[in-house]
Amino acid sequence: MKKLLAIFFMCLILFPISLVAQTTYWEETFTSPPPGWSLDSNWYFSNWSRALRLDGYTALVNYDVSAISPIFSLPDNPVDLVITQYIETWAGAVDEVATIGIIVDGTPQELWQYEIIGGDWGVEGGEDITFSLSDFAGEDIQLQFRSYGSSINNFNSWTIYNALVTGSLDNDMAVTEIAGPTHLDQNQQGNWTVTVKNPGLLAQDDYTVKLFKHDGLEIGSIQSTILLEPNETADFDFSWTPSEIESTVLYGQVILGTDEFTDNNTKNHYLRVNSETQQLNVLILDNDNYSYYFPPETGNYIGCEGGIVETLELNGIESTVVTALPANLSSYDIVFVELGLWCLG
Numbered sequence: 001m002k003k004l005l006a007i008f009f010m011c012l013i014l015f016p017i018s019l020v021a022q023t024t025y026w027e028e029t030f031t032s033p034p035p036g037w038s039l040d041s042n043w044y045f046s047n048w049s050r051a052l053r054l055d056g057y058t059a060l061v062n063y064d065v066s067a068i069s070p071i072f073s074l075p076d077n078p079v080d081l082v083i084t085q086y087i088e089t090w091a092g093a094v095d096e097v098a099t100i101g102i103i104v105d106g107t108p109q110e111l112w113q114y115e116i117i118g119g120d121w122g123v124e125g126g127e128d129i130t131f132s133l134s135d136f137a138g139e140d141i142q143l144q145f146r147s148y149g150s151s152i153n154n155f156n157s158w159t160i161y162n163a164l165v166t167g168s169l170d171n172d173m174a175v176t177e178i179a180g181p182t183h184l185d186q187n188q189q190g191n192w193t194v195t196v197k198n199p200g201l202l203a204q205d206d207y208t209v210k211l212f213k214h215d216g217l218e219i220g221s222i223q224s225t226i227l228l229e230p231n232e233t234a235d236f237d238f239s240w241t242p243s244e245i246e247s248t249v250l251y252g253q254v255i256l257g258t259d260e261f262t263d264n265n266t267k268n269h270y271l272r273v274n275s276e277t278q279q280l281n282v283l284i285l286d287n288d289n290y291s292y293y294f295p296p297e298t299g300n301y302i303g304c305e306g307g308i309v310e311t312l313e314l315n316g317i318e319s320t321v322v323t324a325l326p327a328n329l330s331s332y333d334i335v336f337v338e339l340g341l342w343c344l345g
Contacts, residue, residue, distance in 0.1 A: 288340025
């Protein structure tokens with residue numbers, strides 16, 4: 001007898017600035033709620049705008065509220081902090097302010113202050129503001145976004161879309177992308193392209209590019225003499241035929257003997273290896289009362305059943321979406337019952 005797997009979902013989320021010659025040391029995109037942040041009243045992570053946000057709708061008087069990042073380390077060379085943000089205000093502002101700062105050894109140090117009485121700051125969708133962190137090179141720091149004043153009702157909203165710490169090194173190489181299939185059949189050859197970039201200040205022409213499977217299996221290695229000037233990229237092609245049925249990860253790596261920052265030397269790529277002969281018959285019941293959401297992986301506004309469909313497609317699995325269950329489910333290997341957001345179904 002065929003076994004039927006029924007899975008109930010609230011909503012499935014898919015799991016797997018142009019800067020010249022600069023390396024990204026730390027970044028928070030807020031596409032999903034990041035761990036380790038401390039949020040006071042009226043601060044929250046917005047799934048809708050995919051941002052850190054302060055709202056003035058809940059009344060606070062004589063307020064002082066902050067959002068503080070986890071501790072992270074700065075490199076020894078000079079770096080910049082780039083914040084992408086938008087401040088929207090009301091006409092009744094009195095003395096309310098927004099500040100950006102860092103905390104070093106528990107001591108706050110303000111980098112920027114904006115008086116809300118000055119009106120909106122930036123553009124909707126985010127505008128960059130940059131600060132030098134050269135005085136704090138080598139330190140362990142936290143970011144602090146703070147607002148205080150007479151009434152937060154005079155402060156419509158503060159939306160922070162991205163926080164980025166960048167710097168320049170003489171010698172640095174990075175893997176920026178791996179392009180290729182996310183699913184193959186067993187014993188089917190796949191081809192992947194590893195893109196390498198030179199974010200450093202000096203040209204490079206002696207480095208190695210490799211592609212691995214997650215268990216350390218080396219798929220290929222290329223010793224390159226292609227000259228890459230600062231900010232230039234090059235593509236390197238690899239082929240591999242998987243023999244085992246599994247879900248795995250491939251990762252590209254670039255190796256430079258004089259590399260001064262290795263955190264950007266690798267990048268991952270998901271791969272599902274399916275059976276050559278057995279195909280799954282999958283049914284999705286769309287019972288979500290027209291629930292939609294923004295998946296952080298793509299940012300596309302889709303129905304919640306779309307998250308399940310996209311995940312199955314990533315794995316090379318076809319599915320059928322219905323709004324009412326068939327009387328007989330015996331022909332299906334898996335049935336997803338999708339109820340949407342907040343139990344709207």
